[in-house]
Structures are given as structure tokens and as C-alpha cells.
Amino acid sequence: DPVVTQSPDSLAVSLGERATINCKSNQSLFYSSNNKNYLAWYQQKPGQPPKMLIYWASTRQSGVPDRFSGSGSGTDFTLTISSLQAEDVAVYYCQQYYRSYTFGQGTKLEIK
Amino acid sequence: QVPLVESGGGVVQPGKSLRLSCAASGFNFSDYGMHWVRQAPGKGLEWVAVIWYDGSNKYYADSVKGRFTVSRDNSKNTLYLQMNSLRAEDTAVYYCAAGSYYFGYWGQGTLVTVSS
Numbered sequence: 001d002p003v004v005t006q007s008p009d010s011l012a013v014s015l016g017e018r019a020t021i022n023c024k025s026n027q028s029l030f031y032s033s034n035n036k037n038y039l040a041w042y043q044q045k046p047g048q049p050p051k052m053l054i055y056w057a058s059t060r061q062s063g064v065p066d067r068f069s070g071s072g073s074g075t076d077f078t079l080t081i082s083s084l085q086a087e088d089v090a091v092y093y094c095q096q097y098y099r100s101y102t103f104g105q106g107t108k109l110e111i112k
Numbered sequence: 113q114v115p116l117v118e119s120g121g122g123v124v125q126p127g128k129s130l131r132l133s134c135a136a137s138g139f140n141f142s143d144y145g146m147h148w149v150r151q152a153p154g155k156g157l158e159w160v161a162v163i164w165y166d167g168s169n170k171y172y173a174d175s176v177k178g179r180f181t182v183s184r185d186n187s188k189n190t191l192y193l194q195m196n197s198l199r200a201e202d203t204a205v206y207y208c209a210a211g212s213y214y215f216g217y218w219g220q221g222t223l224v225t226v227s228s
Contacts, residue, residue: 040214042157049207049221050149050157055214093157097213100171101147101159 002027002096004039006104012112019081021107023094028074029057031098038098041070041079044106045090053092054079086111114220115139116208121222124198134191134208134219142166142186145212148193150204151221158204161193165212176202198226 003026013019029038037057042050052061054070057077067082081088089111094104120132134146148160161172161182170182181194191208203226209215 038213042215044157049218050215051218052214052216055216061216091156095157095214101162103157103159106156 001100002098004094004096004104006107010108012110013084014112016083019084021079021092023077023104025075029096029098030074037073039077040095042093043090115217116219118208118219118222121224123225125228126226128198129196132193132206136189141189144210146191147209149207149209152204200226202226
């Protein structure tokens with residue numbers, strides 16, 4: 001099964017600045033028959049369950065602010081928060097669903 | 113309205129069994145694959161098991177294979193996880209989640225503590 005690894009493990013960004021989290025898979029998550037990348041991003045705030053932000057690598061879940069965006073294909077993916085807000089402090093996880101299901105180790109995002 | 117509500121967690125001795133339930137509402141339960149995902153204290157997310165929308169297929173993480181069994185009752189909109197031969201390393205918050213690929217709905221979780 002694919003293994004996904006996130007970087008960095010933690011990140012401190014000033015309010016209003018851009019935050020970028022990377023996710024790298026040890027095998028391609030792109031399925032050519034449907035032209036889709038089998039990768040999702042989740043946000044987990046303290047004491048809460050995860051919340052899905054992005055699926056198919058770049059499709060934003062309904063209700064998710066448009067400052068959140070996903071990009072990438074194949075083995076390299078990125079979650080970008082264009083202008084960090086205080087409520088974005090959380091741990092972020094990528095997840096592959098190409099073969100079985102595995103999560104990255106998480107990236108803790110804090111305010112600088 | 114919370115779409116998924118887990119129950120059945122608690123403190124259990126090593127080697128014992130526990131059954132978790134997950135009650136679904138507000139969406140068409142029988143259309144969705146359902147998962148269990150766990151999170152050990154202070155750790156990341158670990159996928160545990162999946163059952164297809166109709167119960168026809170079930171898959172497990174290697175860490176629980178042969179000890180845990182996932183099942184569902186679509187007439188009751190409920191998902192289950194039977195956990196046998198529990199170990200200390202099974203201590204975690206167990207979440208149920210809905211989705212055939214990505215996990216669009218999550219419950220609030222139920223804590224399972226395996227300790228003597």
C-alpha cells in the first residue's frame with residue numbers, strides 16, 4: 001500500500017500569510033482511467049474529529065473557505081492556506097485512498 | 113445534527129472484548145462505505161477497517177486483522193466493530209467515518225482504554 005509522508009511536521013505562520021503543507025507518496029496516486037488523484041486532506045482541531053477539506057487532490061469540500069486549496073499530481077501534493085486565520089490552527093493530515101487507506105503523520109500548524 | 117454517533121467505548125482488560133456501535137442519521141447510510149479510524153492519545157490517525165455499502169466486502173489494517181470484525185445493519189443505520197483479544201496498543205479514540213473513497217462524515221469518537 002502507498003505510504004504518504006508529510007512535511008514539515010510543524011509549521012508556524014503569521015496571521016494573513018501563506019501556509020504550505022506537503023505530502024509525498026512513495027507511489028503514484030494517479031489513476032489514468034478516470035484522471036483522478038486519490039488523495040484527500042483533513043483538518044483536526046484539538047478535541048474534535050477530523051474534518052475533510054479537499055478530495056481528489058484539489059476539489060474543495062462544500063463549505064470549506066476558498067483560502068484552502070489543494071494541488072499536485074502523481075506522488076507530490078500540496079495543501080495551501082492562502083491567508084492564515086486564527087481559526088486555522090490545527091493538525092492537517094493527507095490521506096491516500098488509491099490502495100487501501102493510509103494517512104500521513106500530520107502537520108501541526110500554529111500562529112507565529 | 114451530528115450524522116454519526118459512536119458508543120460502546122470504555123476501559124477493558126487486555127485479552128478481553130468490546131463492541132463499538134456507530135449510529136448514522138441525516139444521510140443515506142446504505143449508499144456509503146463505512147470505516148473505523150482510530151487515534152491513540154497524542155498520535156496521528158490510523159485507518160482500521162472498511163465495510164462496503166452493502167456489506168459484501170470488508171478489509172482490515174494488518175494491526176487488527178484476525179482480532180477485529182466490522183459489520184453493519186442497514187435496516188438500523190448502524191455500523192459495528194467487534195474487538196477481540198484487545199491489547200494495550202489498541203488504546204485510542206475510535207471514530208466511524210462515511211465514504212467509499214474519502215471520508216466525508218465523521219463521528220465524535222469513543223475512547224477505548226485497554227488496561228489491567
